[in-house]
């Protein structure tokens with residue numbers, strides 16, 4: 137396959153390189169913002185599961201632009217993996233399922249008086265392809281992101297996180313409604329139709345009376361505690377499902393010709409930021425010292441074997 141074939145197959149991958157974004161995911165956040173205006177007037181934001189950093193790039197661009205009080209802007213990006221530096225963004229390498237990560241973020245904001253106005257999380261585990269397992273692992277990451285958010289988000293703040301839509305989406309919606317006045321499920325046009333990925337956009341955070349922020353791990357903790365600790369119960373509601381982005385624009389599931397229009401000649405661009413320490417490096421290192429070539433396997437039968 138030639139190196140331009142991905143540019144043909146994935147228009148947002150190509151546009152990301154042309155516009156200087158580290159990943160095509162940048163368009164998802166931009167399209168969510170177009171619809172929900174979540175970045176307006178925000179000065180303190182946390183990007184959970186941020187590597188390689190395209191959402192942080194969007195934050196950096198939008199939070200610093202047209203400001204005279206740039207020193208008040210704080211953006212913290214957290215990921216398990218190391219991320220290449222980004223202007224105006226403080227990076228923390230850490231696991232969002234750990235309480236120590238929540239405390240490290242609070243410290244960076246200068247104490248609990250200065251909480252974040254926006255927490256975004258595009259966290260995704262390595263997908264197995266087994267739908268139920270992927271959905272379950274994704275929901276664990278979301279739970280970790282929500283737990284951390286209850287420590288670091290100021291009242292009235294906004295939380296945006298990736299979800300995999302499945303049979304438990306309405307339960308998830310009800311649980312999020314305990315913490316947020318308004319919850320919507322957004323599907324940006326740049327997120328493939330063929331993917332079960334969507335994003336919860338949770339607005340107007342309020343910590344329910346009696347709820348003490350904690351890091352919940354559904355493997356070891358009784359998740360019912362979370363529900364019991366709250367006094368409000370949300371009745372069945374219709375979940376707002378919002379498609380965002382220009383629907384007459386590019387379809388993320390379609391292939392496009394390399395020459396999108398007659399006036400502009402296609403030029404190939406390298407990716408903006410290659411992963412700095414990808415997991416596959418270990419395999420590449422091991423392959424340097426061994427060979428995966430093998431000789432043909434010969435099966436010998438004894439002469440008196442019955443076939």
Ligand SMILES: C[S@@+](CC[C@H](N)C(=O)[O-])C[C@H]1O[C@@H](n2cnc3c(N)ncnc32)[C@H](O)[C@@H]1O
Nearest residue numbers: 161185187188189190191216231232258259260
């Ligand atoms: C889809 S990528 C995020 C892309 C990013 N929003 C961007 O625009 O460049 C998902 C990220 O989740 C991170 N991740 C997965 N589990 C995590 C965890 N427990 N703590 C922190 N990061 C995690 C992965 O390392 C990966 O970088």
